[in-house]
Structures are given as C-alpha cells and as structure tokens.
Amino acid sequence: MSTTADALREEVRQRYAQAAATASAGRAACDCGGGACCEHVSGESGFGEALYDAEERGELPDAAVLASLGCGNPVAVAELREGETVLDLGSGGGIDVILSAKRVGPTGVAYGLDMTDEMIALARQNAREAGISNAHFLRGMIELIPLPANSVDVVISNCVINLSTDKPAVLTEIARVLRPGGRVGVSDVVAEDRLPAEDRAERGSHVGCIAGALSRGEYVAGLEAAGFEDVSVEFTHEVIDGMHGAIVRARKTETAGLPVIAPASKAGCC
Numbered sequence: 001m002s003t004t005a006d007a008l009r010e011e012v013r014q015r016y017a018q019a020a021a022t023a024s025a026g027r028a029a030c031d032c033g034g035g036a037c038c039e040h041v042s043g044e045s046g047f048g049e050a051l052y053d054a055e056e057r058g059e060l061p062d063a064a065v066l067a068s069l070g071c072g073n074p075v076a077v078a079e080l081r082e083g084e085t086v087l088d089l090g091s092g093g094g095i096d097v098i099l100s101a102k103r104v105g106p107t108g109v110a111y112g113l114d115m116t117d118e119m120i121a122l123a124r125q126n127a128r129e130a131g132i133s134n135a136h137f138l139r140g141m142i143e144l145i146p147l148p149a150n151s152v153d154v155v156i157s158n159c160v161i162n163l164s165t166d167k168p169a170v171l172t173e174i175a176r177v178l179r180p181g182g183r184v185g186v187s188d189v190v191a192e193d194r195l196p197a198e199d200r201a202e203r204g205s206h207v208g209c210i211a212g213a214l215s216r217g218e219y220v221a222g223l224e225a226a227g228f229e230d231v232s233v234e235f236t237h238e239v240i241d242g243m244h245g246a247i248v249r250a251r252k253t254e255t256a257g258l259p260v261i262a263p264a265s266k267a268g269c270c
C-alpha cells in the first residue's frame with residue numbers, strides 16, 4: 001500500500017471517528033460539517049437518515065439514526081430472509097446491521113465490519129440499546145474481511161466502497177466470503193461514465209464520498225472480474241452534477257470455487 005493510500009485511509013478513519021463522537025453527543029453526524037459523506041448537501045439531502053422511512057427509524061435507537069451517513073438504504077433492497085447471514089461493510093453506527101439483524105431473526109446473524117474504533121463502540125452500544133443479540137461488530141478492513149470463505153449469504157454496504165483505496169481487493173473479498181449464489185445489495189455513490197476521475201475529484205473530496213467513486217462501467221467491470229453475474233447499477237438520486245446515489249446488485253456465480261472437472265475421455269479412444 002502506498003503512502004498516499006495510507007494517508008487517505010487515515011484521513012477517512014479520523015473523519016469518521018469525529019462523526020461517531022458527534023452522534024454519541026446527540027447530534028446528527030451529517031450536520032457536523034466539513035468532510036463527511038454528506039458535506040456536499042444540506043437540508044433535504046441524498047445522505048443520512050432521510051433515506052429511511054419513519055417505520056424503520058422507529059425501530060432504531062436515536063444514536064443509530066443520528067450516526068447515519070449512508071447514501072441509500074441497502075436493507076430495503078437486499079430482500080433478507082429469516083436465518084440468513086448478512087455482512088455490512090463499513091457499518092458505522094450500526095443502522096443497517098440492526099435493521100438486518102431484525103429481518104434475519106434469531107436464527108440468522110448480522111455482522112458489521114468497520115475500521116474505526118469509535119464507530120464500532122457506538123454500533124455495539126446501539127445494538128445493545130435496540131435489544132439485538134444476533135448482531136456482531138468486527139474491527140477490520142473491508143479490503144481484508146476477517147471472515148471465512150463461503151460463510152455469508154448477503155453482503156450489504158452503505159456509502160463505503162467509494163472510500164476504499166483498493167476497490168479490486170474489496171470486490172475480491174466480497175466474492176470470497178459469499179457462498180456460491182450469494183448476493184450483493186450495496187448503496188454507493190457512482191459517477192456517470194462520461195466523468196473521468198479528474199472530473200469526479202473536482203466535484204468533492206475523497207472523505208466526502210465523491211472523489212473516490214467508481215463510474216457505473218467501472219463498477220460493473222470490477223464485479224464481473226471478481227466473479228459476479230446479474231450485475232446492475234441503478235441510479236436513484238443525483239447527489240452532485242453527474243454523480244448519483246445508486247443501488248448496486250450482483251450475484252456470485254453458483255459454480256464459483258468448484259473444481260473444474262475435465263470431461264471423461266471416451267473408453268477405448270486413442
């Protein structure tokens with residue numbers, strides 16, 4: 001990992017540690033100004049708690065709602081079923097993990113993974129307050145997921161993959177931990193294909209979830225290269241000129257990881 005990538009990651013970690021402190025103090029993390037995912041918008045925004053309906057917000061502790069920094073609602077699109085194992089990449093204050101844990105019920109499990117200690121502490125407190133016992137928060141990097149291969153049914157994430165400095169590693173890790181046939185339901189900021197990386201960087205910062213965003217074509221190609229099929233990227237709302245909140249869906253191929261069996265040679269042949 002280059003020094004630039006390390007420095008960027010540290011900037012992201014510090015920024016979201018500050019956002020966790022803001023939410024813990026009873027203020028909306030999105031209102032704390034400068035540098036969080038919602039820095040580009042004000043009022044009725046395409047980020048944060050406004051993306052959840054009143055019923056969902058009612059299921060959550062106040063601090064989990066206040067910590068919401070996403071750009072979509074992945075739980076609403078993931079079609080979670082009882083008993084499933086779900087992993088949320090960059091789980092922040094735990095909003096999507098708590099909702100997922102409720103959807104998969106006591107026979108299922110919801111994992112949250114985040115690199116920021118302050119966010120992990122806040123998420124654990126929020127899950128306790130919500131009375132959830134099937135949610136587990138892991139400290140670690142989404143580029144090196146601390147779970148075994150083929151152990152997860154659904155991977156969700158809310159406005160985090162754009163923050164990674166190594167997106168091919170993230171997509172490869174998602175493919176590794178998912179069971180064959182497992183699905184991806186991710187919300188993220190995604191650029192129109194017409195915008196080269198320099199144009200994205202002119203529109204906002206990396207920690208602000210803009211400069212690091214993939215284009216739609218890059219997302220599709222990256223997922224396909226990592227072993228996914230049925231890939232789609234659907235724009236839901238424009239967050240800044242040419243850049244959108246989007247829902248990214250994909251399925252890990254059923255045959256992924258199976259040994260390739262050579263066709264049996266014909267008896268007597270040759």
Ligand SMILES: C[S@@+](CC[C@H](N)C(=O)[O-])C[C@H]1O[C@@H](n2cnc3c(N)ncnc32)[C@H](O)[C@@H]1O
Nearest residue numbers: 016068069070090091092114115116141142158
């Ligand atoms: C924009 S916030 C989104 C939080 C949460 N998903 C939500 O919707 O409120 C980004 C979160 O991802 C975490 N994060 C960013 N890059 C990460 C990485 N490479 N590995 C693990 N966590 C990361 C940050 O610590 C932060 O909690």
